[in-house]
Amino acid sequence: MIVLAMRPNQRVSSIPLSQTLALDARAKAMIAEGRDIINLSVGEPDFDSPAVVREAAKSLIDSGGVRYTPAGGTPSLRTAIAEHLTRSRGTAFSPAQITVCHSAKHALSGALLTLTEPGDEVLLLLPAWVSYFEMVRFAAGTPVAVAPRADLGPDFDTLRRAITPRTRGIMLNSPCNPSGYVFTPGEITALCDLARESDLWILSDEIYSRLVYDGAPYASPVEVSDDARERTVLVDGASKAFAMTGYRMGYLAASEEGASAVARLHSQLAGSPNAVGQHAFEAALADEPPEVAAMAHEFALRRTRLVADLCALGLQTPTPGGAFYVFSDVRPWTDERGSDGFCEDLLEAEGVAAVPGSAFGVEGRVRFSYAASAEALRAAVERLGRFLARRGRAQHFQDSAPT
Numbered sequence: 001m002i003v004l005a006m007r008p009n010q011r012v013s014s015i016p017l018s019q020t021l022a023l024d025a026r027a028k029a030m031i032a033e034g035r036d037i038i039n040l041s042v043g044e045p046d047f048d049s050p051a052v053v054r055e056a057a058k059s060l061i062d063s064g065g066v067r068y069t070p071a072g073g074t075p076s077l078r079t080a081i082a083e084h085l086t087r088s089r090g091t092a093f094s095p096a097q098i099t100v101c102h103s104a105k106h107a108l109s110g111a112l113l114t115l116t117e118p119g120d121e122v123l124l125l126l127p128a129w130v131s132y133f134e135m136v137r138f139a140a141g142t143p144v145a146v147a148p149r150a151d152l153g154p155d156f157d158t159l160r161r162a163i164t165p166r167t168r169g170i171m172l173n174s175p176c177n178p179s180g181y182v183f184t185p186g187e188i189t190a191l192c193d194l195a196r197e198s199d200l201w202i203l204s205d206e207i208y209s210r211l212v213y214d215g216a217p218y219a220s221p222v223e224v225s226d227d228a229r230e231r232t233v234l235v236d237g238a239s240k241a242f243a244m245t246g247y248r249m250g251y252l253a254a255s256e257e258g259a260s261a262v263a264r265l266h267s268q269l270a271g272s273p274n275a276v277g278q279h280a281f282e283a284a285l286a287d288e289p290p291e292v293a294a295m296a297h298e299f300a301l302r303r304t305r306l307v308a309d310l311c312a313l314g315l316q317t318p319t320p321g322g323a324f325y326v327f328s329d330v331r332p333w334t335d336e337r338g339s340d341g342f343c344e345d346l347l348e349a350e351g352v353a354a355v356p357g358s359a360f361g362v363e364g365r366v367r368f369s370y371a372a373s374a375e376a377l378r379a380a381v382e383r384l385g386r387f388l389a390r391r392g393r394a395q396h397f398q399d400s401a402p403t
């Protein structure tokens with residue numbers, strides 16, 4: 001029997017399942033069926049959470065006192081986050097400017113639901129993480145995609161041309177998922193100048209800020225000027241920095257008014273964040289676990305190796321400055337189904353799961369996560385080589401190198 005009243009409403013019906021999570025679920029289901037799958041789809045550190053995190057989680061559980069906390073997070077975690085940001089971003093934050101959320105995703109959606117009026121245009125710098133598009137739409141805004149330069153960095157001419165009287169904000173993600181591109185300090189300053197000129201807010205997703213390689217500087221809009229700081233909502237979390245994806249811990253830092261507005265919203269929609277996760281996150285921030293630097297070091301090694309291997313196969317792959325993804329140009333090997341078809345065939349034929357560039361608003365590329373063991377990456381490259389050799393380059397790309 002179909003009960004029509006139970007149909008999801010229009011706003012929810014139009015939301016697709018997150019493509020990264022859907023692909024991960026599909027790869028895992030194939031593994032459960034006994035298929036030999038190398039899963040390079042989801043972006044999730046393949047390391048255990050640091051010892052101090054596990055100890056803290058267990059100690060709170062063992063105390064018996066796992067209870068509701070304030071909707072915006074425990075005072076002690078907000079203090080730890082404010083101190084961490086003050087140290088790492090070079091500008092002072094107070095606990096009243098911090099709202100702890102159920103994840104960085106929850107912080108981003110909370111910020112967008114708080115900032116966006118119906119019809120507001122929000123600029124998304126391509127390639128943009130898959131969930132940004134749907135989060136902006138769900139907040140009744142209009143995502144406006146801005147194409148990148150050839151090296152996947154921001155194209156300020158295109159960005160300027162995308163600004164209209166309806167533009168209200170810009171989402172920034174450095175290091176970027178999926179490209180790993182790290183904005184230079186000059187680019188961050190230019191972005192802040194543009195935001196000031198057009199009176200835009202900046203939603204700065206800094207979830208990969210601890211995973212920046214080669215000693216490159218990490219720049220955040222909050223350190224550019226007082227003006228930039230006031231128009232920025234900074235989002236970060238525990239998932240990537242501390243290999244704590246399952247704890248679901250994120251936060252935002254904003255003005256006191258902004259932070260408390262999101263906490264008010266979340267007090268009605270979601271209630272207090274997970275108490276165990278908060279306790280464990282606080283321990284991670286207090287102790288700077290040694291596992292974190294070791295993890296970042298290992299990611300950097302894998303990145304260098306993987307980029308070299310992919311380039312050797314003929315897949316043009318810029319060296320990412322951060323995060324744990326590479327974003328390869330597969331256009332010479334695509335048919336009319338583009339990157340979707342490439343990933344579908346790669347999964348079926350060789351059992352390698354990767355995410356099509358179309359999910360991030362850029363056709364002709366594929367994201368491979370290197371949050372996987374060195375052996376898995378080596379095997380994936382071997383399979384990919386076989387796949388490309390069998391597939392052959394498309395006729396129109398025979399004579400020209402990919403750009």
Ligand code: PMP
Nearest residue numbers: 103104105129177207237239250
């Ligand atoms: N932002 C970006 C760019 C991401 O890749 C992710 C994926 N985890 C998130 C935010 C969300 O992180 P989480 O919800 O695990 O805190």
Ligand code: GLU
Nearest residue numbers: 018020021041042043177
């Ligand atoms: N952010 C990760 C990714 O892009 C995790 C999946 C998700 O949260 O969508 O793969």
